[in-house]
Amino acid sequence: GMLHGDTISMKVHVKAGAALCVTSFSTSKAFKPKLTYHESLPAAVDGSGVMTSTRTECRVGCDALLALCPQPTQCFKDSRLSQENRVRLEADGSSSLFLVDWYTGGRVNLDCGLWQMDLLRTSTNIYVSENGEDVNVFRDVANLSGGSELNRHMRGFNVVAMVLLVGSRVKRFADDLLEEYCSRSEYDSGRRKGSFTGEGMNTEGLLVSCGKINLSGAGAGTMLRLCARTVEQAASFMSRKIGDLGGELECDPFLEILQRTGNIHPNAALKAIDIIKPSVESIMNTRENDEVDDLGLFRSFDFQKNETSIQMNGEASTGDASKITSNETSPMLLFQLIDSSVPTGAFAHSNTIEVAFQLKLVKKCNLKHHIWDVLVNTLSSTLPFLIQSLELFQSVSSKDFDTSTVIRKWLKLDSLLSTTMTAQVTRRASIIQGTGMLRSFISSFPNIAPNLKLLKRCIIQNTIKCKSENGHAVTVFGAVCGLLGVSDIIVVLDMLIYMTIRDMVSAAVRLNLIGPLEGCSFTNSICKKGKELALIIVNENCTNIGNADSAHQVAPIVEVVANAHDRLYTRLFNS
Secondary structure: OEOOOOEEEEEEEEOOOOEEEEOOOOOEEEOOOOOOHHHHHHHHHOOOOOOEEEEEEEEEOOOOEEEEOOOOEEEOOOOEEEEEEEEEEOOOOOOEEEEEEEEEOOOOOOOOOOOOOOEEEEEEEEEEEEOOEEEEEEEEEEEEOOOHHHHHHHOOOOEEEEEEEEOHHHHHHHHHHHHHHOOOOOEEOOOOOOEEOOOOEEEOOEEEEEEEEEOHHHOEEEEEEEEEOOHHHHHHHHHHHOOOOOOOOOOOOOHHHHHHHOOOOHHHHHHHHHHHHHHHHHHHOOOOOOOOOOOHHHHHOOOOOOOOOOOOOOOOOOOOHHHOOOOOOOHHHHHHHOOOOOOOOHHHOOOOHHHHHHOOOOOHHHHHHHHHHHHHHHHHHHHHHHHHHHHHHHHHHOOOOOHHHHHHHHHHHHHHHHHHOOOHHHHHHHHHHHHHHHHHHHHHOOOOHHHHHHHHHHHHHHHHHHOOOOOOHHHHHHHHHHHOOOOOHHHHHHHHHHHHHHHHHHHHHHOOOOOHHHHHHHHHHHHHHHHHHHHHHHHHOOOOOOOHHHOOEOOHHHHHHHHHHHHOOOOOOOO
């Protein structure tokens, strides 16, 4: 195990034509520190080594294969762990990679339940060399703050895994996973009312989604995410679907976990689920009148100075609007920006509501909590890009404004957002809505239409030339607000929060999860908490609010179900 303050670093170089499997003897355990959270927080910010940390740097040569698949990390109660994987691939696409980044919620029968760690930071970055520089082509970052909110969000799942398959030596397995877990599921009409028959559709405690990722010069890759009730169940799945990569590795790296517990047969791993069934049922049967509790998942934000809680039935502990400078933007202008009649295409997307409902992860009683989780995850992963995009275009009225320079910087920022947005369904929906915004706002605001037309043309050219995915909704919205002179961060953040909540509540109404009047009540109560959250974000600390490197995920279930939408047999929404 890893004691508090331990720092473990490893460098791996797989030379041309070689194959290497890197694993571990057993589950890596992170033990709790002696310091309390409040005592260790200042030191964690200045990087003085209070957190337990592991870092693995790998370089994969031409025609080489690296299988980086250690056993999962287990975070005990109050532990603080940071783990990072950095992999550099050849720019010609000849390198192959099989990477597994997975962790558990701790000990089932101890630590007052699962997901009681203080803080878990995990990141995976892939780089390729272009023009002598290492370019980040894949970035997956999660910051999880343990406690009752995270435990509620995880819905009884104890294992979260992210699997990457890149290159020709793993292509067969990547294609098989895409075919099975990224395409429409079969439908069993013989059963009463019909049912889904695909594995991993929240059946037997397993949730699986899969999608493609674009790695620039290194070609395309496949990313699979899964949630499982037990480590044995996750290991059994990966052993059956990937194993020894068809003989590329000497042995199956997951068999040791199954042999240790005696669960060699895939179905044997399901027996362990009975241990945590009572806790799962209590989590899913949330009372219908339960409100969003507190910041919970949001506590992991890097730019937050101190822990602040929001009680749904109380008042925000901070939030002085006088600290925010305002340019007195016309309310009429703001109404147009968030008008639901503007054809941006937002109502064609449910933002995980439909897939979570069909997979029985969301019911009426916990719908409000799911919307809140998606909102917080959206803010933590996209807010820095929104702020940077807004700041780039705020200088449009100045004499030294250089349109070509600003758009070049914006395209780089937008590409970085694509790198960070790892779910292909989410990326697709974001680009569709961003394109819709450009088309609609070009017609709505003639005074900024020339700049928006130029931006749209550059997006198309860059997409064709670099085969990149550009034109995301958040960065486009930031650009539009900047061009219109909406410089108040609070106002822009309020609009983003409102539109996110509005679209999800609208999807829930159309899915008959709630009625229209109840939807109005949901929107009002969640928007109130969203407003308080916006004040806390901006008023507490603006140091890193616009730093794209601070973007991260806080809700693992949201990331897993996002890609599962393409597996639905029948669907009303595009995402």
